[in-house]
Amino acid sequence: MKRRWLTRLQVTGVTFAAFLLLSPFVVAFVLGLLWLYEHNALLIWIAAAAIAAGSVWGMTLWARHRIKVHTRERTTEPVRPADGDWAPLEHAAWAEVMRLSExxxxxxxxxxxxxxxxxxxTLRTVAAHYHPEQEDPTWEFTVPEALLLSERVSARLRKILLEEVPLSDRLRMGQILRVWGYRPMVASGLSYGRTAYKAYRIARLANPLHALAAELRDRFFNELSGSAREYLLRRVARIWIEEVGRAAIELYSGRLQHDADALAEIADQEAQASGPTEEAFPGRPKILVVGQPQAGKSTLVNALLGEYRAATDVLPLTAEQEGYLLTLxxxxxxxxxxxxxxxDRMDVDTLVDAxxxxxxxxxxxxxxxxxxxxxxEALQAVRRFFAERPDRRQPPIRIVASHIDRLSxxxxxxxxYTLDPPEERPKAQNIxxxxxxxxxxxGLPEQEVIPARLDGATPYNIDALTAELETLIPAMQQTRKTRLLRHPSSRSLRQIWRQTRKGAGRLLGRPR
Ligand SMILES: Nc1nc2c(ncn2[C@@H]2O[C@H](COP(=O)(O)OP(=O)(O)OP(=O)(O)O)[C@@H](O)[C@H]2O)c(=O)[nH]1
Ligand SMILES: [Mg+2]
Incomplete structure (x- = not known):
């Protein structure tokens, strides 16, 4: 009884206090309107207020529309696509990650x-993909590698969240993600690693995921309406899974251990091992010109170089592999x-090696x-070789159909000669x-066969081939990167340690 009376008194008190507090504003508002009226400015003020209100309303509509568009368009696509330089094995692992993300x-x-x-x-799924022979392969990596993994995830997350999640700048992102910068994967991943107990404890102090989860739950998403909230939460969830998955793929495929300098070093080693021609030009994407004897290989090399460099003859001539520098x-x-x-001079095994x-x-x-x-037969052998090794990437193949002048x-x-579609002249039809x-x-699509006449002072259709080479550069570089990562010397512990030392030192708070 007494309590209810007290409550009522409190309510009245609060109402009275609020009235007292607000009254100056109400009075000022009314006086302000009067002032505006007297100065003939009331209409202008009303118009300005209407415009301001209208633009806020418009922006709200726009934001809602944006979220709707996103919801409709991107439900099954990954937030960020698979990386271009992956081998088939990595793509298969990514498909698993996508399944989890969906x-x-x-x-x-x-x-x-x-x-x-x-x-x-996610980590377990990717690990099982790379080490199917082991019962629990998840933690089969070294401490520096784990630190790199977490660094990799956190470095990308902030950027991606801001770019891909509309309105996420309304989160206190800066603060949260700076904490998140303390390597979320250390908290989750290394809790299992005995040797990394220290790193784990440091990470636990910051407990970044906890902070983020709380922030997402309380401050931001509760303000949003049902469908937008659901969409945004799901999008953050997908980014989380996909980025952990991507970093895990990089880790288990050995990519995480390398930076550009290390790759260049491996490229040098590979070039030295492959003989004098490549030793002279290390680091360039490498094009192998192959074909039957007398097909026109050396003539093609000369035509591309624009000068006579590789000896050509009507008799079998080229005796060993020879490298030339081509500048586009x-x-x-x-x-x-x-x-x-x-x-005889280039059997199938030698070709597969090359x-x-x-x-x-x-x-x-x-x-x-x-x-x-x-x-x-030779092409089948090459295809078989790569099909049996999904961790490698088969180099792209293009066919140069030479001697088209000899066709009837x-x-x-x-x-x-116009070929697409073929013009009337029988020669064009035959080409x-x-x-x-x-x-x-x-067994290739027709666009990957480039008809050409290679010999003579003005070879024909070499410009189409050069244009094709230009568009193939990114694919060549990706093949190259995948290839170098598989090179035996790329696995040396010394290198892994050198590259991870910095990250580890930073996390553990002391130089190593
Ligand atoms: N008519 C015609 N002749 C060509 C064409 N391409 C090459 N030739 C000629 O074919 C002959 C052989 O050319 P090469 O470039 O030496 O052939 P290759 O494939 O290097 O031969 P090996 O090194 O012996 O395996 C040369 O006489 C070239 O001039 C072409 O498109 N049309
Ligand atoms: Mg030749």
Whole structure:
């Protein structure tokens, strides 16, 4: 009884205090309106207020629309796509990560334990992919590697959240993510590592995920309406899983251990091991020119170089692999390697060996010559080699269909010939037919066969080939990176340690 009376008194008190507090503002507002009226400015004021209110309303609508558009468009796509330089094994692991990310519930990000569990599950899934033979391969990495992993995740998260989650700048991001910068994966990952107990304790002090989860739960997302809240939470959850997955893929595939300098060092070692031609030009993407004897390989090299450098003859000539430096119009340098004709001087095993260190294979096939069985056999061997090793990337292959001038009518040579679609002249029709037949024999799409006449003072269609080389540069560089990561010398512990020393030192608070 007494309590209710007290409460009533309190309510009245509060109301009275509020009235007292607000009254100056109300009075000022009314006086202000009067003043405006007297100075004939009331209408202007009303118009300005309406414009201000209207623009705020418009912005709200726009923000809502943006969220809706995102919700509709990007539910199954990864927030950030797979990396270009991955080998098939990495893509398979990424597919698993995507499966987890698609199933992710947004609610995990408001609960520290569930967030951590989702990270661990992602790590476990990727680990099992790379070490199927082990029962629990998840923690099969060294302390420096684990530190790199966490560094990698946290470095990307802030940027991605800000870019990919609309309105996330409204979170107290700066603060939270700076704490998150204290390596979330250390908290989740290293709690299992005996040797890293110290690092774990430091990370636990900051407890960044806990802070983030609380922030997401309390301050920000509760203000939003149902569907927008659900969408944003889910998006953060997906970013979390995908980025942990991506970093784990980098870790287990050995990529995390390398920076650009280390790759350059490995490239040098590989070049030295592959003989004098490459030793002279280390670090350039390498194009292997192959084909049957007399196909026109050396002529192609000369045509690309624009000068006579590789000896050509009507008799089998090129006796061993020989490298030339090709500089494209934009200054990009490539290493062109001329090879002996497939057969006695270049058997299938030698070709497969050479293809392993190539970033692109240019296969020269004479358009007028019907027997392509040696090519077919050699190509199958190359394909088999890479199919059996999903951790490697097969270099891209393009076919140069040479000797198109020899196609019927053999005496006619009046370029240019239009092929897409083929023009009326029988020569053009025959070139198009040869391109189709070669594509079928090699099991490649027709666009990957480039018809050309290689010999003579003005070789024909070399510019199309050069243009193709230019567009292939990124693919060549990706193949190269994947290849160098597989190089035996890239696994030396010394290197791993040197690269991770800095990160580890920073985290543990002392130089190592
Ligand atoms: N008509 C015509 N002749 C060509 C063409 N391409 C190359 N040739 C000629 O074919 C012959 C052999 O060319 P090479 O470049 O030496 O052939 P290769 O593939 O290097 O031969 P090996 O080194 O012996 O394996 C030379 O006489 C070239 O002039 C072409 O597109 N049309
Ligand atoms: Mg030759």
């Amino acid at each position: 199933q992710a519930s947004g609610e995990i990000v408001t609960d520290y334990d569930r967030l951590r569990e989702a990270g661990e599950e 119009a934009d200054g990009q340098e490539l290493l062109l390697v001329d090879t002996p004709g497939l057969g 293809a392993q260190t190539a970033d692109l294979v240019l296969w020269v096939a004479p358009a007028h010559q019907a027997d392509r069985s040696p090519d077919h 009518p053999a005496r006619e040579w009046e370029p240019p 198009a037919a040869a391109r189709q037949a070669i594509a079928a024999d090699f």
